[in-house]
Amino acid sequence: MNRPVITVNGLNLWYGQTQALKNISLDIPEKSITALIGPSGCGKSTFLKTLNRMNDLVPGVRITGSVCYEGQDIFETNVNQLRKEVGMVFQKPNPFPMSIYNNIAYGPRTHGITNRQELDEIVEKALRGAAIWDEVKDRLKKNALGLSGGPQQRLCIARALAVQPKVLLMDEPTSALDPIATSRIEDLVMELKSQYTIVIVTHNMQQAVRISDQTAFFLLGDLVEYAETEKLFSQPGDKRTEEYITGRFG
Amino acid sequence: MKSKTNLFETIVHGIFLVLGLITVGCVLLITIYLIISGIPAIREIGLLDFLFGDTWASTAAQPQYGILPFILTSIYGTAGAILLGVPVGFLTAMYLAKMAPKRAKSVMEQAVSLLAGIPSVVYGLVGMMVLVPGIRSLFHIPDGAGLLAAIVVLAVMILPSIIKMSITALEAVPKEYEDASLALGATPEETYFRVSAPAAKSGIAAAVVLGVGRAIGEAMAVMMVAGNAANMPDSLFQSVRFLTTAVASEMSYSSGLQRQALFSIALVLFLFIMLINAALNFFLKGEKKP
Amino acid sequence: MISNRRRLFLWTVRGGMYLAAALTGILTLFLVGYVMAKGIPNITWQLISTKPSYLSGNIGILPDILNTLYVVIASLAIVLPLGVGAAVYLTEYASSKRLVGVIEYAAEALSGIPSIIYGLVGMLMFSNNFGTCLLSGALTLVIMNLPTIMRNTQESLKTVPQAYREGAFGLGAGKWRVVRTVVLPGCIDGVLTGCILSVGRILGESAALLFTAGFAHALNGFWDGLSSAGATLTVALYVYAKEQGEFGVAFAIAAILMVLSLLINLAAVLVTKYFQRRNAV
Numbered sequence: 001m002n003r004p005v006i007t008v009n010g011l012n013l014w015y016g017q018t019q020a021l022k023n024i025s026l027d028i029p030e031k032s033i034t035a036l037i038g039p040s041g042c043g044k045s046t047f048l049k050t051l052n053r054m055n056d057l058v059p060g061v062r063i064t065g066s067v068c069y070e071g072q073d074i075f076e077t078n079v080n081q082l083r084k085e086v087g088m089v090f091q092k093p094n095p096f097p098m099s100i101y102n103n104i105a106y107g108p109r110t111h112g113i114t115n116r117q118e119l120d121e122i123v124e125k126a127l128r129g130a131a132i133w134d135e136v137k138d139r140l141k142k143n144a145l146g147l148s149g150g151p152q153q154r155l156c157i158a159r160a161l162a163v164q165p166k167v168l169l170m171d172e173p174t175s176a177l178d179p180i181a182t183s184r185i186e187d188l189v190m191e192l193k194s195q196y197t198i199v200i201v202t203h204n205m206q207q208a209v210r211i212s213d214q215t216a217f218f219l220l221g222d223l224v225e226y227a228e229t230e231k232l233f234s235q236p237g238d239k240r241t242e243e244y245i246t247g248r249f250g
Numbered sequence: 251m252k253s254k255t256n257l258f259e260t261i262v263h264g265i266f267l268v269l270g271l272i273t274v275g276c277v278l279l280i281t282i283y284l285i286i287s288g289i290p291a292i293r294e295i296g297l298l299d300f301l302f303g304d305t306w307a308s309t310a311a312q313p314q315y316g317i318l319p320f321i322l323t324s325i326y327g328t329a330g331a332i333l334l335g336v337p338v339g340f341l342t343a344m345y346l347a348k349m350a351p352k353r354a355k356s357v358m359e360q361a362v363s364l365l366a367g368i369p370s371v372v373y374g375l376v377g378m379m380v381l382v383p384g385i386r387s388l389f390h391i392p393d394g395a396g397l398l399a400a401i402v403v404l405a406v407m408i409l410p411s412i413i414k415m416s417i418t419a420l421e422a423v424p425k426e427y428e429d430a431s432l433a434l435g436a437t438p439e440e441t442y443f444r445v446s447a448p449a450a451k452s453g454i455a456a457a458v459v460l461g462v463g464r465a466i467g468e469a470m471a472v473m474m475v476a477g478n479a480a481n482m483p484d485s486l487f488q489s490v491r492f493l494t495t496a497v498a499s500e501m502s503y504s505s506g507l508q509r510q511a512l513f514s515i516a517l518v519l520f521l522f523i524m525l526i527n528a529a530l531n532f533f534l535k536g537e538k539k540p
Numbered sequence: 541m542i543s544n545r546r547r548l549f550l551w552t553v554r555g556g557m558y559l560a561a562a563l564t565g566i567l568t569l570f571l572v573g574y575v576m577a578k579g580i581p582n583i584t585w586q587l588i589s590t591k592p593s594y595l596s597g598n599i600g601i602l603p604d605i606l607n608t609l610y611v612v613i614a615s616l617a618i619v620l621p622l623g624v625g626a627a628v629y630l631t632e633y634a635s636s637k638r639l640v641g642v643i644e645y646a647a648e649a650l651s652g653i654p655s656i657i658y659g660l661v662g663m664l665m666f667s668n669n670f671g672t673c674l675l676s677g678a679l680t681l682v683i684m685n686l687p688t689i690m691r692n693t694q695e696s697l698k699t700v701p702q703a704y705r706e707g708a709f710g711l712g713a714g715k716w717r718v719v720r721t722v723v724l725p726g727c728i729d730g731v732l733t734g735c736i737l738s739v740g741r742i743l744g745e746s747a748a749l750l751f752t753a754g755f756a757h758a759l760n761g762f763w764d765g766l767s768s769a770g771a772t773l774t775v776a777l778y779v780y781a782k783e784q785g786e787f788g789v790a791f792a793i794a795a796i797l798m799v800l801s802l803l804i805n806l807a808a809v810l811v812t813k814y815f816q817r818r819n820a821v
Contacts, residue, residue, distance in 0.1 A: 269626045
């Protein structure tokens with residue numbers, strides 16, 4: 001395993017009275033793909049959203065335990081800086097209702113880059129990085145909502161890349177897409193691994209097997225098992241993991 | 251860096267909080283201004299003499315400040331407008347919500363919006379030029395300006411709000427209710443009047459209350475057709491003053507206790523309106539519940 | 541099949557509905573037709589391009605037209621930031637449900653207060669400090685129209701997808717940047733609708749202006765106009781009809797107001813349609 005970028009220790013999370021995460025501890029290694037799997041409502045998305053503090057937006061959330069990014073407690077650092085370093089791609093593609101160019105430039109502009117030439121370079125690099133440059137280079141000024149689902153999601157990945165994050169959190173990024181668009185995103189994610197640390201939530205176990213290096217299995221707020229993907233799927237160490245991956249529940 | 255952005259965001263948050271509280275501030279200011287300027291005259295005149303005195307003679311040598319004529323006029327006038335306006339408004343709303351062909355409905359809805367947008371002085375002007383002479387010649391009386399003319403003008407003016415709100419309420423009735431009634435062999439008309447209307451009753455009640463609020467608060471149109479003499483509303487043809495017009499007609503030249511008494515009238519009107527608002531809220535909540 | 545009693549009920553209510561709907565329709569037609577017929581012949585270039593003069597006996601409504609314009613501009617310029625800001629606070633910032641309830645209740649109370657009371661309070665609050673002038677009138681109208689702008693903006697803020705906000709936060713944008721770049725552009729339709737409704741209300745308002753802005757007919761520029769007393773079209777209509785018995789002029793103004801409210805209704809419909817189509821893409 002590579003050196004850990006994110007270390008989670010004894011993390012508990014409550015939405016009001018309900019505990020959604022129970023005493024979670026795990027390390028996320030650099031430049032690899034970590035898959036989070038489990039039945040819906042198991043806490044995997046909640047966990048993901050804790051890593052860049054998107055849960056802050058939900059009223060009534062209470063968190064204990066520690067999450068460190070590059071050795072720093074994320075609840076102590078500036079949240080906007082954290083989200084710049086730890087980017088996110090959402091379940092449903094959510095481009096802003098602006099031009100493709102402005103969508104990508106949104107992040108860099110947010111963090112203070114205004115030079116036109118510099119922005120042009122960042123936009124091109126991000127779009128190339130997300131393998132969508134050739135498709136959209138002639139219509140950068142067109143509204144991003146005019147793209148179809150697959151390209152929209154790759155646009156959102158490009159938008160996340162444009163702020164040069166170290167970590168990319170992906171929340172079921174292909175669940176709203178057709179199989180062809182899905183496989184293109186998967187290819188892209190595996191390419192991105194060489195430069196970025198990726199944490200991906202998926203409900204699709206084949207996907208986890210196909211792309212991830214290690215897998216964490218969540219159930220009812222507990223982290224049941226966390227191991228290298230190959231090992232977890234071939235010789236699960238826990239009865240519940242075995243039942244889940246063989247399709248007995250979920 | 252960290253504390254700087256946080257400070258900035260805190261300031262922005264604070265600004266928006268202030269903007270959000272402006273409405274509350276306005277309501278408080280209006281209430282306080284009305285109470286402070288309305289109380290002195292009531293104190294001097296005496297609450298009972300003020301509210302139940304039947305003579306208003308503010309400019310007489312021995313001034314008298316009884317506003318019972320205005321209160322009764324406002325109540326009768328509003329009741330009359332409701333009596334005329336609600337049946338017409340409700341039936342129109344029923345037709346538009348349930349029976350009307352699509353084209354007719356959209357044309358009529360435009361007409362209703364237009365009616366709602368016409369300034370009250372235009373209503374007043376048409377009332378002055380058409381209604382007042384009409385009443386005079388129809389009933390062979392010396393002057394047509396009076397309670398009846400005011401009632402008719404108010405009835406027309408509250409029509410759009412009653413129609414709009416009733417349509418909203420009627421359209422919100424779940425279609426299942428109506429289907430169930432139709433499936434039992436009831437005709438569409440029976441269904442709409444015996445099932446839909448009762449199901450929409452709090453919305454329709456809210457529409458009526460809204461109409462009451464509009465009617466009791468209208469000043470200019472009424473001023474142009476009601477005659478404006480401070481009489482008791484003994485007959486439909488009596489020249490009368492409403493609470494609103496009592497304030498408006500003397501404000502520009504009043505002074506001293508007379509002026510203060512006008513503010514007291516405004517305070518009474520304000521209390522009426524607050525009661526009506528409370529009733530409106532009650533009915534609107536009732537509509538949301540089921 | 542159907543008993544006589546049921547048939548009677550059926551025809552009564554059917555007749556009632558047709559009658560009521562016809563009455564409403566005819567009433568609208570009559571009002572528009574009558575005001576137009578009586579007013580349009582009285583609209584002359586002379587009338588709308590000059591100011592009144594007691595010396596020459598001329599009546600012109602140019603000052604009233606300009607005053608109306610000034611009041612509309614001044615009121616909107618002040619009420620827009622306040623109303624939109626309040627709406628942003630309610631949908632984006634407020635965390636206490638109770639406070640939101642209080643603010644919404646206050647807005648409802650404001651929209652229920654009759655304009656004559658606004659006139660009185662405006663007189664006490666503004667005219668006693670700034671004098672009887674268009675600015676005092678405009679400030680009074682600001683309070684009156686605050687709920688309209690707030691409500692409409694709020695409704696359309698609620699339709700801005702949460703995903704946009706999440707997307708922007710996810711890129712590390714701060715709250716204010718998210719509001720400014722992603723949320724506010726999404727509520728232009730509501731702001732516009734609110735503006736149109738407010739303009740309609742301002743054009744039609746008279747009772748609230750009579751004691752705050754006065755009823756002079758002097759010809760002024762924008763800034764001078766704001767600080768001097770002046771009648772808007774509706775107030776002028778009232779004065780000409782009720783105090784001076786100039787019914788021709790009154791009807792001419794009424795016809796102008798009627799055309800304006802027709803245009804405003806049309807604008808509201810068009811804005812709604814335009815944004816519905818745009819949002820459907």
